[in-house]
Amino acid sequence: MPEQRHSRSIYPGxxxxxxxxxxxxxxxxxxxxxxxxxVYIRDGVVAAIIPSQQRPTSGGREAARxxxxxxxxxxxGLWDEHVHMTQWALASNRIDLAGANSAREAAAxxxxxxAGAGAPDAAGSGAHAALGAAPTLVGxxxxxxxxxxxxxxxxxxGATQGRPTALLSxxxxxxxxxxxxxxxxxxxxxxxxxxxxxxxxxxxxxLGRLPDTLVDPWVQxxxxxxxGRGVVGIVDFEMTWNRDEWLRRIxxxxxxxxxxxxxxxxxxxxxxxxxxxxxxxxxxxGGLLTVxxxxxxxxxxxxxxxxxxxxxxxxxxxxxxxxxxPELLALLVRARQAGFVPAVHAIGxxxxxxxxxxxxxxxxxxxxxxAQFVRNEDFARFGRLGVTASVQPAHALDDRDAAEANWxxxxxxxxxxxxxxxxxxxxxxxSDAPVARLDPWTAMSAATARARQDGxxxxxxxxxxxRREALTASTRGSGRLRVGDHADIAVLDGDPLTxxxxxxxxxxxxxTLVAGxxxxxxx
Ligand SMILES: [Zn+2]
Numbered sequence: 011m012p013e014q015r016h017s018r019s020i021y022p023g024x025x026x027x028x029x030x031x032x033x034x035x036x037x038x039x040x041x042x043x044x045x046x047x048x049v050y051i052r053d054g055v056v057a058a059i060i061p062s063q064q065r066p067t068s069g070g071r072e073a074a075r076x077x078x079x080x081x082x083x084x085x086x087g088l089w090d091e092h093v094h095m096t097q098w099a100l101a102s103n104r105i106d107l108a109g110a111n112s113a114r115e116a117a118a119x120x121x122x123x124x125a126g127a128g129a130p131d132a133a134g135s136g137a138h139a140a141l142g143a144a145p146t147l148v149g150x151x152x153x154x155x156x157x158x159x160x161x162x163x164x165x166x167x168g169a170t171q172g173r174p175t176a177l178l179s180x181x182x183x184x185x186x187x188x189x190x191x192x193x194x195x196x197x198x199x200x201x202x203x204x205x206x207x208x209x210x211x212x213x214x215x216x217l218g219r220l221p222d223t224l225v226d227p228w229v230q231x232x233x234x235x236x237x238g239r240g241v242v243g244i245v246d247f248e249m250t251w252n253r254d255e256w257l258r259r260i261x262x263x264x265x266x267x268x269x270x271x272x273x274x275x276x277x278x279x280x281x282x283x284x285x286x287x288x289x290x291x292x293x294x295x296g297g298l299l300t301v302x303x304x305x306x307x308x309x310x311x312x313x314x315x316x317x318x319x320x321x322x323x324x325x326x327x328x329x330x331x332x333x334x335x336p337e338l339l340a341l342l343v344r345a346r347q348a349g350f351v352p353a354v355h356a357i358g359x360x361x362x363x364x365x366x367x368x369x370x371x372x373x374x375x376x377x378x379x380x381a382q383f384v385r386n387e388d389f390a391r392f393g394r395l396g397v398t399a400s401v402q403p404a405h406a407l408d409d410r411d412a413a414e415a416n417w418x419x420x421x422x423x424x425x426x427x428x429x430x431x432x433x434x435x436x437x438x439x440x441s442d443a444p445v446a447r448l449d450p451w452t453a454m455s456a457a458t459a460r461a462r463q464d465g466x467x468x469x470x471x472x473x474x475x476x477r478r479e480a481l482t483a484s485t486r487g488s489g490r491l492r493v494g495d496h497a498d499i500a501v502l503d504g505d506p507l508t509x510x511x512x513x514x515x516x517x518x519x520x521x522t523l524v525a526g527x528x529x530x531x532x533x
Contacts, residue, residue, distance in 0.1 A: 029052055029053075030074055031050040031052040031057055031058075032051060032074045032075065032526060033074060033075050033076075034074075034075070034076045035049040035051070035084065036062065036076050036077065036078045037079050038082060039081055039505075040083070040491060041478075041481070042507060045063070046081055047061050048061075051497040054525030054526045054527075055526075056492065056494065056496075057493065059491065059492075059493055077521075079501055082502060083504065083506060084491060084501055084502070085485060085489070085490075085491065085499070085500050086485040086486070086487055086490070086491050086495065086500070087241070087242025087522060088239070088240045088484045088485060088500055089241070089244065089245070089450075089486055090236070090241055090243075090244045090440045091244075091400050091438040091440035092245060092400055093246050093448060094442070094443060095244065095269075096229065096250075097444045099228040099229040099231070099232040100218060100220075100225070100444070101444035102235070102444075104150045105147065105148065105149035105150070105177075107119060107120075107151045108151035108152075108153075110157075111156075112157045113161040114159055114165065116149070116161075116177065117165050117166055117168070118169065119149070120166070124170060124171060124173060146176055148177070148178065149175070149176075150177070152180065152186070154179060160202065162201055163187075163200075163201055163202065164201070166187070166188040166203055167188050174194045175187070175190070175191050176191045182211070182214055183207060183210060184205065185204070185210040185213050186204055187199055187204075188203065195216060230259070230264050232448065233266035233267050234266050234529075234530070236266065236267060236449075237267065237522045237529040237530040238522070239448075239450060239451060239519055240451075240502070240519040241267060241450060242267060242268060242524050243270065243498070243524075244268075244270070245270045245303070245440070246270065246271050247379075248271075249274060253273075253292055256269050256299050257295060260296050260299060261294070265296065265527075267298070267529070268299075268300070269295075269298055269299050271292075271299065271302045272353065273304050273305070274305055274306075275304065278348070281348075281350075282348045288301055288302060289351070303350065303351045303352060303353035304341075304350040304351065304352050304353065305353045305355065305379070306338065306352060306354050307355040308331060308332055308354060308356055308364060308365060309332060309356055309357055309360075310332070311357055312358075312383075312409055312412050312416060312417075313412050315327060315329060316329045316330045317357035317358035317361065317383065318330055318356075318357075318360045318364070319361075320358075320359050320363075323416050324418075329361075331364060335364050335368065338354070339371050342354075342371075342372035342374055343374075345374065346372055346373065351375075352377070353400065354369075354376065354377070354379065355378075356381065357380045357382045358383050359384055359385045362378060362381055362383070362388055363385060363388055366388055366392070366397065369397050370395055375398075376397055377399075378400065380402065380442075381399040381401055381426075381430070382409075382424060383417060383424045384426055384430070385423070389429050389432075389433035389435065390435075393434025393435045398435070398436045398437070398438050399437050400437075400438045400440060401425070401430075401437055401438070401440070402439070402440050402445070402446060402453065403439060403480075404456045406469065406470075407456050407460070407461070407462055408446065409425075425470070425473060426473055427457055427474070428475065429473065431479060437483040438486075439453045439483045439484045441453055450484045451514065451517045452515060453480075454477075455511065455515035457474065458475050458476065458511070459511045459514075460474045463511070463515065477514070496524075497526035498523065498525065499521075499522070499523045500521075501519065501521040501522070501531065502517055503517075503518040503519070503520050504517055504518060519531075
């Protein structure tokens with residue numbers, strides 16, 4: 011981190027008048043600015059932004075702490091608007107098999123973790139850890155459909171030295187076990203070592219049943235990693251009574267991010283009885299925890315062909331509407347009365363229409379989560395009704411083949427970021443971690459380039475956002491730091507408006523602050 015100087019006299023009198031700023035970020039640039047400025051932070055808020063040339067060289071007041079940022083770029087801290095944080099923490103503590111091009115390679119990756127190249131204990135899982143037995147090694151993300159060889163019990167046994175090991179396929183419909191894991195979980199497998207469908211789901215659930223004492227440190231680590239990417243806050247849609255999980259974690263030292271903890275309809279009565287409503291700070295949350303939106307799922311997903319669509323899938327189905335239109339309307343009316351902002355999960359174009367109809371009839375704004383497929387006549391309704399489109403741009407690239415196969419001839423309105431913005435909708439970017447990485451630069455890069463660095467070329471480039479639009483949709487404001495804002499700030503080692511697409515996707519973040527406190531860098 012840049013040098014830090016104490017007791018330097020730099021405050022212009024006007025800044026000093028209302029109290030001593032606790033921190034000055036000196037010599038920063040906001041993207042697009044020609045000149046450097048100094049950011050004065052007091053009580054966790056941006057108190058002043060003043061051109062560095064106007065900094066008095068002598069005769070000013072004493073400084074609390076000055077960090078010289080040497081012309082680095084500064085943006086408001088980033089938000090990931092859609093996260094499942096416990097699931098993400100679990101996934102990030104499992105061995106990543108996405109890069110394995112064969113069964114043999116996957117076994118070798120696991121073997122090298124055991125040999126100490128990775129962190130086998132952190133990858134472990136199961137209550138056995140608490141009991142002192144070696145935890146089960148868990149790997150995720152393998153794609154056996156493209157492997158030239160077959161997984162086998164022998165192959166995995168040979169790589170794992172008797173350590174119980176379970177590997178989950180990327181779509182979670184298949185688990186590859188070794189003999190020790192089959193014994194530990196009391197399941198029988200043939201020579202392939204594979205479980206599929208329901209037995210695979212069952213074991214996957216079992217692997218996720220872990221003590222808080224194990225998972226909370228992983229969540230803390232995942233929070234720090236997010237801060238390392240410039241993230242200052244997340245909207246957490248973990249499907250539990252989420253508030254108390256976060257109160258426990260914050261009491262245990264979690265302080266890397268602001269958390270907006272979502273509520274599900276099954277908990278709405280309890281939430282209302284306890285006086286909760288969206289946006290309300292939670293007592294005991296250290297200023298970091300607020301009540302999030304009311305999350306309502308009304309359809310499924312593209313990959314399972316359960317997203318509810320106007321036109322049929324190739325098999326003739328239209329997906330599922332899991333909450334009827336009258337039920338949804340009743341929920342939104344209830345949300346309005348109770349002060350909850352609804353966040354309605356709608357992926358298919360028919361589900362998006364149902365969601366917008368309900369927002370309109372209930373007379374309430376809110377958010378649609380995903381909005382992956384939208385009828386042309388519905389784009390403008392987002393803006394008109396005050397419904398934010400909470401979108402996950404990385405999914406567009408993950409699902410481009412699935413979209414071409416299932417929404418053939420109409421993918422021009424799938425993952426329609428530009429169409430939404432052009433029609434006046436407000437966008438909020440997120441990852442849906444663990445579905446995509448909790449890294450806003452991955453999301454923003456997918457939104458702006460509509461391509462990965464994999465040589466495949468852009469997909470529906472006409473739906474891309476500009477860099478400025480992506481930053482604005484990830485920072486809950488104007489995309490620029492302003493006086494009076496929370497001092498939630500990301501300090502970048504590159505200019506986000508001009509670096510290459512590859513550098514933008516991998517943007518180095520020098521420091522992150524929440525309410526003027528360093529959560530990354532700054533040591
Ligand atoms: Zn989600």
